[in-house]
Amino acid sequence: MSKVIVSTDAAPAAIGTYSQAVKVGTTVYLSGQIPLVPETMEMVSQDFRAQAEQVFKNLSAVCDAAGGELQDMVKVQIYLTDLSQFAVVNEVMASYFRTPYPARAAIEVSGLPKGAQIEIDGIMELPTTN
DSSP: OOEEEEOOTTSOOOSSSSOSEEEETTEEEEEEEOSEETTTTEESOSOHHHHHHHHHHHHHHHHHHTTOOGGGEEEEEEEESOGGGHHHHHHHHHHHOOSSOOEEEEEEOSOOGGGOSEEEEEEEEOSSOO
């Protein structure tokens, strides 16, 4: 099975040696998204909630470019520089997902690219290979 590289201008461009997402069959592996505004490639804000919102917007854009939607994500990994912000993540995530929710992990890390406070990656399963 061949892999298809997913790319969209509606999400931040890759800032390293990676693709926004890679699709193999009906499975899409989404690279980590940080709260960069795609048009400016600058951090949306220093406010944590605004950063979390931007990350979900970026993930949604990549899901769309891959032929799916955020709700098709089956696994989400959340990286936070401050785990005490987890309640905010839950509130923001609840506004982007409906049940059944994806599997999820949340990990506190010492730092993220460009000083972001949150990064999220995941796996999406598409209903068809189209």
